[in-house]
Amino acid sequence: MIEDIASMDRALREVFFDRYPAEAIPLLEQMDESGAAGLLEDIPVGKSIRLWEGLSPEFGVQLLKQLPPDYITGLLEKLDPNRAAGFLRGMDRQSREAALASLGGRVKEDLRRATAYPEDSAGALMDTRIMYFRPGMTVGEALDLLRKRAERTYRKLYTVDGDNRIRGVLEIEELAIADHETVLAELERLDPVIVDAMADREELVELFEKYRMTDLPVVDFERRLIGVVRYHVLVGAALEENSADLQTMVGASKDERALSPAFFATKKRLPWLHVNLVTAFIAASVVGIFESTIAQVTALAILMPVVAGESGNTGQQALAVTMRGLALKEIYPRMWKKVLFKEFSVGLMNGTVIALVTAAAVFAWSTSSALALIIALAMLISIIIATVVGAAIPMLLTVLGQDPAQSSSIFLTTVTDIAGFFSFLGIATLFLALL
Numbered sequence: 001m002i003e004d005i006a007s008m009d010r011a012l013r014e015v016f017f018d019r020y021p022a023e024a025i026p027l028l029e030q031m032d033e034s035g036a037a038g039l040l041e042d043i044p045v046g047k048s049i050r051l052w053e054g055l056s057p058e059f060g061v062q063l064l065k066q067l068p069p070d071y072i073t074g075l076l077e078k079l080d081p082n083r084a085a086g087f088l089r090g091m092d093r094q095s096r097e098a099a100l101a102s103l104g105g106r107v108k109e110d111l112r113r114a115t116a117y118p119e120d121s122a123g124a125l126m127d128t129r130i131m132y133f134r135p136g137m138t139v140g141e142a143l144d145l146l147r148k149r150a151e152r153t154y155r156k157l158y159t160v161d162g163d164n165r166i167r168g169v170l171e172i173e174e175l176a177i178a179d180h181e182t183v184l185a186e187l188e189r190l191d192p193v194i195v196d197a198m199a200d201r202e203e204l205v206e207l208f209e210k211y212r213m214t215d216l217p218v219v220d221f222e223r224r225l226i227g228v229v230r231y232h233v234l235v236g237a238a239l240e241e242n243s244a245d246l247q248t249m250v251g252a253s254k255d256e257r258a259l260s261p262a263f264f265a266t267k268k269r270l271p272w273l274h275v276n277l278v279t280a281f282i283a284a285s286v287v288g289i290f291e292s293t294i295a296q297v298t299a300l301a302i303l304m305p306v307v308a309g310e311s312g313n314t315g316q317q318a319l320a321v322t323m324r325g326l327a328l329k330e331i332y333p334r335m336w337k338k339v340l341f342k343e344f345s346v347g348l349m350n351g352t353v354i355a356l357v358t359a360a361a362v363f364a365w366s367t368s369s370a371l372a373l374i375i376a377l378a379m380l381i382s383i384i385i386a387t388v389v390g391a392a393i394p395m396l397l398t399v400l401g402q403d404p405a406q407s408s409s410i411f412l413t414t415v416t417d418i419a420g421f422f423s424f425l426g427i428a429t430l431f432l433a434l435l
Contacts, residue, residue, distance in 0.1 A: 013039055014047045021051040022162055026134055029059050030145060037066035045074040053083050054164060056132040057226070058149070061090035073102040076111065085114035086226055089128040122204055123197035125234060126218040126227030132160045133184055135167060140180035156215050158225055159188050166194060166217055166225040194219050197226060204234055286418050290425035293432060299366060300428055303375055308420035310354060311382035315416045318343050318390030319408060326394055333399045339391050347387030351380040370434035378424035385419040386412075 017024050017040070028036045028051070040048055040063070052060065052075060064072055064087060076084050076099060088096050088111060096115075100108050117123030131149060133142055146154060157175070159168045168188030178187060194217050195207060207216055208231055218227040287294070287304070294300050322339065325331040331339055359376035363369060393408050 010042055014043050017043060017051045018047040021054055024051055025054045026137065026141075029056060029131075030141065030148075032148065033059070033062045033066050037063055041067055041071060045071065045078055049075075049078050052079060054162070056130065057086040057090050058129045058131050060087045061129075064091075065095075069098075069102060072099055076103060077107055081110045081114040082220060082222075082224075084111055086128065088115050089227070117197060118200075120201040121197065122195050122199045122216075122218045122229055123227070125201070125204070126197070126229045127233070128227040130158070130225065130228055132164060132225065133157045133170075135159045135161075135183065135185035135188060137184050138180060139175050139178045139182045139184065139187070142175055142184060143180070146175075156228075157184075158192070158217055158228075159184055160225055163222075164225060165223045166192065166219055168192060169217070192217060194223075195229070196221070201234070204229060208234065282414060282418065286421045287425065290421075290429055293425055293429045296432065297371075297428065299368075299371060300425065303362065303371075304421060304424060306358065307375065307378050307382055307424045308417050310358075310379060311386040311420045312413060312416040314347065314350060314383050315386035315390035315412050316409070318346070318387040319394060319412055322391040323394045323408075326398060333395045336392070336395050339395065340388055343387045343391040344384060347384035348380075350387070351383035354383060355379040370431055374427050374431055375424065377427050378420070381423040382416065382420040385423075386416045389415045389419075 028039070040051075055063070064075075076088075088099065091099065100111060103111065131145065131154070133145075137145075142157065154172055157170045157172065158166055159170070161167050168184075168190045169192040170184060170188050174187050193207060193211050193213065195204060197218050197220055204216065207213070214231045216229045216231075217225055218229055220226050322331070322343075325339075355376040358379050359372040362375050363372035366372070390412055393412055397408065
């Protein structure tokens, strides 16, 4: 008799999960994982597949932890790869690899492709530990569900339809003050701002800045909710990328870390050091042209680094601002005339002020009005050139399809050194009789 009752119970559960998944899912998600797993483990995977397709990724991951490996293997083999990927992404690396190792070659490769996203895309940056909330749930049911997931912090709740397509969004504060019998459909704001999983980081930055959001829901090509990008994660990724850009600007590889092996670091840096050496010889050859002038007025050798250093700093400022503008899509290469004119104007104004201050300092040091005039003219010319070139380099590299951060500092330093040395020593040669 007991066996008959157990068999009938299993048969009823099998029919319920197979034919009425929409009704079964909310009931299961209100249970603890071990209890829900007990209801599923003796049901054939094929009879519960529709139920698994609708479960929240976070609840599904916790549920899989309670089920035997054979069940997980059978489930992953039968689930649509995109649905299965939602559970795999929520697992820790060891559990995910163990689950994939149990699968056949074709299924395994499909699931690896489904879980992989380009670096810096929304899919790569998103948090997949999300709960689905149904518009028919009451506030009380939603709060009970949140209490059971107390280890996670939720700022916003997202409602989905029967196919897990995102429907609306609620602030957690709204639930706290609402009547417990109110259904979420009465509180949700429909058509929230969303982003495709393949969107790049620049698009994410645009959306976060435009809408002043803390969380941005991520959807797949069918508009199914698959994760959330947190603002602090995006900022962290941007800081890491910026630190990598600082390395590439001076010829170091993005792959190198502070404790990378010495041989690896040497191999990555050495090619660009050779490039830098060539450019340094070019700048030195400019100085060599005016060797006789320097021999006659030794003060020029003392003041040369002042001109080159100041123009180099102003060029780096223009370079940094332009690179940020390109990254945030504030400017585009076709706007080069407007950008360069702006930088020319900045260079003219900054150059004028710095030239006057430098001239006063040189006159006080040397009491030579001619030397003060020469360095003032050289400073003005070199600063204008540096600011314009500093903006032009990243835009030119972008047009050429290259990373605008790639060793741009090396090229800029070469130009600013040549401009500084040539303008200063060239003008000094013209006015040599006055020195």
